[in-house]
Amino acid sequence: MTATDRASRLEALQERTRYESAEVESRVFERWDQSGIFAPGDEGDEYSIAIPPPNVTGALHMGHALNGTIQDTLIRMHRMQGRRVKWIFGTDHAGIATQVQVEKLLASEGSSKQEIGREAFNERVWEWRREYGSTIVEQFKRLGASADYGDERFTMDDAYAKAVAHVFVALHEKGLIYRDNYMVNWDPGTRSAISDLEVEQRVMEDHLYEIDYPLASGGGSMTIATVRPETMLGDTAIAVNPHDERYTRLIGEEAILPLVGRRLKIIADDYVDPEFGTGALKITPGHDPNDFEIGRKHGLEELTVIGEDGRMTEAAGEPWAGMTADEARTAVVSQLRDEGLISAERPYTHDVPHSHRSGMRIEPLISLQWFCNMGELAGPAIEVVQDGRVRFHPERPWKKVYLDWLENIRPWCVSRQLWWGHQLPVWYCDPCEQTIVAEVAPESCPKCDGELRRDPDVLDTWFSSALWPFATLGWPEQTEALEAFYPTNVLSTARDIIFLWVARMVMMGMEFTGQVPFADVNIHSVIQAPDGRRMSKSLGTGIDPLEQIDAHGADALRFGLLAMSSSQDVRFSEEKIKQGQDLANKLWNASRLILLRVEDVDAAPMPETVEDRWILSRMERTTARVTELIASYDFSHAVLELYSAFWGELCDSYLEMVKPRLYSEDADRSALSATLLHVLERILTLMHPVMPFATEEIWSFLPPRDGEPRGLLATEPWPEPDSSRIDQAAEALVDGAIEAITAVRAQRDDLGVPVGARIPARLDAGGLDAVAPLIADMARLEFTDEGGEAAARVAVPGGVIELMAAEGVDAASAQERLEARRRELEAEITRAEGKLANKKFVERAPDEVVQAERDKLADYQRQLDQLD
């Protein structure tokens, strides 16, 4: 860029009185992209974050936007700190979610996956992905996320699939993955088994029926209570508590299952609660998890009377076979009623498991599935969190939540009856009952050389997600990227997937790489809808981040989200986004003021005045504070710190103090220019990780450095706090001056003095002499030594400022404020005196606290004296 180019750009800047985010963002993003900042550089200690991969089917929601902002803020700061940064980016194949999308598409074409077959279906999914899979990627770009887009991953990539198969086979060889006929959560909606973590409890209104089961001996009956009468068709026993005196004599006897006639053994088990219902429990090992356990314990027969299609099976017998479970319930109840076997029925409210995926009621049933025994894997994952190799932020309560879950971990059902996903690397030879588990498809049966049949099931999506931090880097190959960027530094996510994903990544990471997958886990807040409900598409409570970007700008959204979020769940507030927008605009205009008034200098700051030293000192403190806050994942405070440092200190105070010098045409403004440019550079740098677009755009207007046009702010070095610029004396002086200015302005306002009018005043506050010109200027006073009647007295740090009678000064109304101040001081004095008169306080409180109270009292006393 030539000097004349710059001149004309500055000229154009004169006209741009507003920050136009839409216009700036696309242009700035293009510059970042072109210059290759998204890819890791060649130097520096590595710093990496693996993004929680969004679903390919996904659209950017507020959670993505918040987490994307958090990660990008970390990534950008560390990039500026000279680290060799990689933000591992990609998408998840999201088994069920994606399959459902494509099924819908097929349905709209009047087709179905059954009609076209598995192979063609999968081809359609890939096609779908080619067409729509980049949507969410582009949306992350609009956020300003500086991820390594050039090295994007997908959990169904060939290399990734190899890693998945490798892990499956290895765990199988170790005996941790096995096939079993076991009770699973069957989701009739997706027609697949799902894991415990994908089940959610919903409160349901049901009926609790009491049903009489006649005793085989003919002597009376036993009454059991159930909410699912239709499952009685699969009953194989009745259980009572061994200590329940009502039933002890019946243990070992038999009852007759009504409607069916099967003989049911009456067994004893501690599980049964004598207090509940009738104290007798029908046992249906095929359709209830508890009954299943009891059944296995007692060697009971397991009958499957409800099939995977949700209909009654042949085993249920006539006339129920073929009915849906609901129909069967109605039929069973009606027949029982006819036979007079229902002795009671009452409404019953209880929790019922539902599929998180389809929303359908879970049908517990026994199914042949693949499981992963997690106990052994959990050990190291517990250890690394206990010894601090993996740290949660905030630690409380997530560390405990994580540990509690791992310490009570249960087997994981990893097979899914879907078509889209990682198909199990398992083959069967039916004739010789061989099962082959191998990374590479075997040609034929090793025993009989016969044809093999591949297991049609795919793996739970979370199985492949669990490998994300290392499989994305090429594992199991020992790639350069793996060597450089694994383990990653931080994992950032909301709490809802701590078990589903975070814990499993730690387990798999430890098992297969021997290292933790990440050192820090940042658990951020969940953004709720403004009314406090969950933000969800189905509820219609979602707020589209892209619409927020359109309306307020990406920087505004980023600022707002960070300001909103803490460790607590928070309601979305568009006002916070608006605050971010105002901040971007203010930043833009403050920068214009500086850039358009300053001389083109290229020098270190040269403080000339106390306020110069003050702002330089304050900037160092802000630098240290912001750096520390971001590094400790305290984003809301980091962002508020930036806000108040920039708006409060730089704009409201410093820039106003400096204006007379800045606008004086005759004076040499080079020293001031150097200071102003330094301060501007510093604030832009500190704000860049949070508001990358506006800061980058402004940066491009800065004068050349070392004769060269500026490069990108995104790669500018992050400032090291410079303690030599800390100036406590200057800070005390200027802080005092600001306090005095505020007090005088308030008084003027009360007096009705016109804003622009300069009025005569006397300064009688020893400590403020050095900043008298500053106060005079900012508070529009003309200090004199002349006597005369004071129209008003204003208490200021260390003394008083007397406003002299002058035109527009209404002495009478001044009295009011003075009185108010006097009352305030008197109240404080009374309070302090009372405290100090309390012997116990003086005796027991720490000396410094007592002394501080004495100092306060003295100070108030002096102020009060000076008002008289």
Add this chain to the structure above:
RNA sequence: GGGCGGUUAGCUCAGCUGGUCAGAGCGCCUCGCUUACACCGAGGAUGUCGGGGGUUCGAGUCCCUCACCGCCCACCA
């Protein structure tokens, strides 16, 4: 059934190990289109920190209890 979190200005939220911690932004009121910005500036009002009890010289800040609200975990039919 366990466990966790919340209840602070009209709204959304900060307040670490108890002693200027009663705050911020928005909103509201008054004044100002002053040569960066009206997406602005100057000034102002507003809270017995959910209720009750306790510990302490001193408590939004610790303990107990009650009341709502929310979340997580859990195999009581």
